[in-house]
Amino acid sequence: MIDESPKSTYQLWANSLFEAYNKSPKKADRLYRNHTIILHGDINRLDTSNASVTLIFQYEKEAFGEEGVKCKILDKYNDKAKMIMSGSEVNIKGVCKGFDNSFVLIDSCQLLK
Numbered sequence: 001m002i003d004e005s006p007k008s009t010y011q012l013w014a015n016s017l018f019e020a021y022n023k024s025p026k027k028a029d030r031l032y033r034n035h036t037i038i039l040h041g042d043i044n045r046l047d048t049s050n051a052s053v054t055l056i057f058q059y060e061k062e063a064f065g066e067e068g069v070k071c072k073i074l075d076k077y078n079d080k081a082k083m084i085m086s087g088s089e090v091n092i093k094g095v096c097k098g099f100d101n102s103f104v105l106i107d108s109c110q111l112l113k
Helices: 015-024 025-032 075-082
Strands: 007-013 035-042 045-046 054-062 063-072 090-098 102-112
Touching: 007 015, 007 025, 015 025, 015 054, 015 063, 015 102, 025 035, 025 090, 035 054, 035 063, 035 102, 045 063, 063 090, 075 102
Parallel strands: 007 035, 063 102
Antiparallel strands: 035 090, 045 054, 054 063, 090 102
């Protein structure tokens, strides 16, 4: 059985996490997957589909679409997250779930001060 519980905490800029995965997904997975991550950066947009909130750090727009980091917010932080404006600097804590070849996926996120 694989241990999926969050491990140690890393603090880094969201664009640094994206670059690590974009450069070497396997190496980045060994470092960050299933670890708690505290991300810093400027939010580009908010997705509020399906009653959940996802904050998106977008870094590139390729021929096949957007690329960056997606942070799925825990339900109890949804109202606070919906108030964040594009371009706002945020600190988010969540669990890295890997890379889908476009976005680094961060789950169970909470907003930090």
